[in-house]
Amino acid sequence: MKIVVCVKQVPDTTEVKLDPKTNTLIRDGVPSIINPDDKAGIEAALQLKEKLNDGSTVTIVSMGPPQADVALREALAMGADEAYLLSDRQFGGSDTYATSTIIAAGLKKIGYDLVITGRQAIDGDTAQVGPQIAEHLAIPQVSYAEEIISLDKDKIVVKRQFEDRYHILELPIPCLITSLSELAEPRYMSVGGIYDAYGVKEVKVLGFEDLKEMFDPARIGLKGSPTNVVKSFTKQAKGAGTKYDDVSADEAVKIIVDKLEERHII
Amino acid sequence: MDFSLSKEQQLLQEMYRKFAENEVKPLAQEIDEEERFPRETVDKLAKYGFLGIPYPKEYEGQGGDYLAYIMAVEELAKVCATTATRVAAHATLGVFPIFEFGTEEQKKRFLPDLLSGRKLGGFALTEPGAGSDSSMQQTKAVRDGDNYILNGTKCFITNAGEADTYVVSTMTDKSKGNHGISTFVVEKDTPGFSVGKHEKKMGIRGSATADLIFENAVVPAANMLGKEGQGFKIMMKTLDAGRISIGAVATGIAEGAYDVCVKYVKERKQFGKNIAAFQNTKFELADIRTRIDAAKLILYKAASEKQAGRPYGLYAAQCKYLCATTASDATRRCLQLFGGYGYMREYEIERMMRDAKITEIYEGTSEVQKIVIANHLNIK
Structure with a gap:
């Protein structure tokens, strides 16, 4: 089985500090890391490969600038078999739609059975790219995977985290799952793995020319991106909310309307 | 003159730091306080390749360079000198003489277990009367057919009781002084070989330190490193x-x-x-x-x-x-x-x-x- 994990290199937000004067993020000197949800996906893929022990492989795919090479080397040093960097100036400025278009094109070129992406990246926080890739490829998907219960050559059973419950879902292969960081605790790179990552293994770069047959060039890069960023802001932590048990429908309506009025929403 | 680290070394340093911070540091105070040798850390060190960094892959080493190894010891020592000492005593003292002076047969017999970390190594030179003046070796080895019979005591030996093999220096011909010293690889279950009581130390208290005692210990001649007299x-x-x-x-x-x-x-x-x-x-x-x-x-x-x-x-x-x-x-x-x-x-x-x-x-x-x-x- 060919397991492909899509990863993104992101700034380590635990190391990001705010500029007290401008209130913006200071990105200079901030180390780059593999997005945590994606790293859990790498670990899950490696565990599946080890469990299957049938010649299955783990392939890592990332779209990004040439500097993203080090993120792919890290994945190789953890034990992945091969890595592809989708990188081209024409890919720059892509929003989630254009990004997923390019990554889906890369996956068509590289081949896949099971695709794993992280749930969302800690820098953009959209959680859109994984599901969009599945749509471009027209394969089934499960997002928010917390556990892979079983995998064989034609189906996978996944435990999905939902707001108030779990779903146990079976999907045919090929398919895509997006992983939560709870999916697996990533291993460290090993010393020998790091030497392999820069020695016997390589990061293959695919650019516009390599992929142009696989996508509509009008739908990639800045020009192909339908999204415009109007404003970006730091998320405010919300409270837990209030829960009312054992209320009738009429009472519930009254409580909601009262709350909305209290806050001058209606 | 370029002082920059290679890409491999930079990534290694990052890995060493994370490992040290998450796996070694949390135990550092506890093993010092309890004077406990943490076997669980050794297993983790082995798993990630710390015990065979600068040795070739053909012997199950990691194929790394010496600076990469030194950087690993340094990063471990930042958070726990006990753990760093254990790695250094194993990877340099316990392994280097076998790698450098062993025959191909000896290397194949001992190195894969040591470099992969399935086994731990030690080194025994110091004796009660031979500290800085290490030529004053009193431990004797006498040839007996295919074996040597060892008698004597080594002291202050790091990884004592925890190691599976020890590189031990002995006197095979006292009349030749330094040129009468010979070195053996002694396995822990050798008949006549035992480990003394553990020393109570001022520092590196999680590191095992004890005497090695040889009482008519029977060591195969095939375990001698180099030739007789090359030990020093x-x-x-x-x-x-x-x-x-x-x-x-x-x-x-x-x-x-x-x-x-x-x-x-x-x-x-x-x-x-x-x-x-x-x-x-x-x-x-x-x-x-x-x-x-x-x-x-x-x-x-x-x-x-x-x-x-x-x-x-x-x-x-x-x-x-x-x-x-x-x-x-x-x-x-x-x-x-x-x-x-x-x-x-x-x-x-x-x-x-x-x-x-x-x-x-x-x-x-x-x-x-x-x-x-x-x-x-x-x-x-």
């Missing part, structure tokens, strides 16, 4: 390499002390401000960091010279001497900046100061290093 040379060459790894232990301790001290002085308030704001604090830390960085340059130089296959004995002795002296000095002065809290055992700076002292003593005291340095400089 083998041990001295091994100590040359070992000095670099102890330099790394010392440098790591000093850096660890500096790091916790910088954090402390930025938080601790006296006279209405952080003590980092006082000139004494700034001057102390500026001086300490400068000394650490100078020591580290010789350390990396020694490792690089060894890797390049050039003579490194002088640099190794200089780095052992300077790094160890710096570690003792830096930890003592950092502790002083902590004031009363630094003297309390709940603060790790106290442990670091105790740990630092051993680096001036084991694998050749600072005084022995000065003898070696003066010899290299031909000052007679």
Whole structure:
């Protein structure tokens, strides 16, 4: 089985500090890391490969600038078999739609059975790219995977985290799952793995020319991106909310309307 | 002259740091307090390749370079000198002589288990009457058919009781002095071989230290490294390499002390401000960091010279001497900046100061290093 994990290199937000004067993020000197949800996906893929022990492989795919090479080397040093960097100036400025278009094109070129992406990246926080890739490829998907219960050559059973419950879902292969960081605790790179990552293994770069047959060039890069960023802001932590048990429908309506009025929403 | 690290070394350093921070640091205080050898850490070190870094993959090593190994010891020592000592005693002292002087048969027999970390190595040169004057070996080995019969006692042996193989020096022909010393690989279940009681130490208290006792121990002649009489040379060459790894232990301790001290002085308030704001604090830390960085340059130089296959004995002795002296000095002065809290055992700076002292003593005291340095400089 060919397991492909899509990863993104992101700034380590635990190391990001705010500029007290401008209130913006200071990105200079901030180390780059593999997005945590994606790293859990790498670990899950490696565990599946080890469990299957049938010649299955783990392939890592990332779209990004040439500097993203080090993120792919890290994945190789953890034990992945091969890595592809989708990188081209024409890919720059892509929003989630254009990004997923390019990554889906890369996956068509590289081949896949099971695709794993992280749930969302800690820098953009959209959680859109994984599901969009599945749509471009027209394969089934499960997002928010917390556990892979079983995998064989034609189906996978996944435990999905939902707001108030779990779903146990079976999907045919090929398919895509997006992983939560709870999916697996990533291993460290090993010393020998790091030497392999820069020695016997390589990061293959695919650019516009390599992929142009696989996508509509009008739908990639800045020009192909339908999204415009109007404003970006730091998320405010919300409270837990209030829960009312054992209320009738009429009472519930009254409580909601009262709350909305209290806050001058209606 | 380019002092930058290779891409591999940068990624290794990142991995070492994460591993040390998450897997080693949380146990450091506890194993010191309980004087406990943490076997679980050894298994993790083995899993990620720490026990065979600078050795070829054909013997299940990691295929790394000597500086990469030195950096691993340094990163471990920043958070736990006990763990760093264990790795250095294994990977240099317990393995290097087999790799460097063993026959192909011996290498194939011993190295894969040691380099993969399935087994741990040790090294036994010191005796009650043969410390700095290591030529005064009293442990005897007498040929008996296909075996040698060993009698005597080794003391202060790191990894004692925990190791599976020990590289042991013995006297096979006293009349020849240094040229009568021979070296054997002794396996832990050898008949007539036992481990004495564990020493209670000032520092590196999680590291196992004990006597090795040989009472008519039967060691196969096939376990002799090199030829009869080559033992002293083998041990001295091994100590040359070992000095670099102890330099790394010392440098790591000093850096660890500096790091916790910088954090402390930025938080601790006296006279209405952080003590980092006082000139004494700034001057102390500026001086300490400068000394650490100078020591580290010789350390990396020694490792690089060894890797390049050039003579490194002088640099190794200089780095052992300077790094160890710096570690003792830096930890003592950092502790002083902590004031009363630094003297309390709940603060790790106290442990670091105790740990630092051993680096001036084991694998050749600072005084022995000065003898070696003066010899290299031909000052007679």
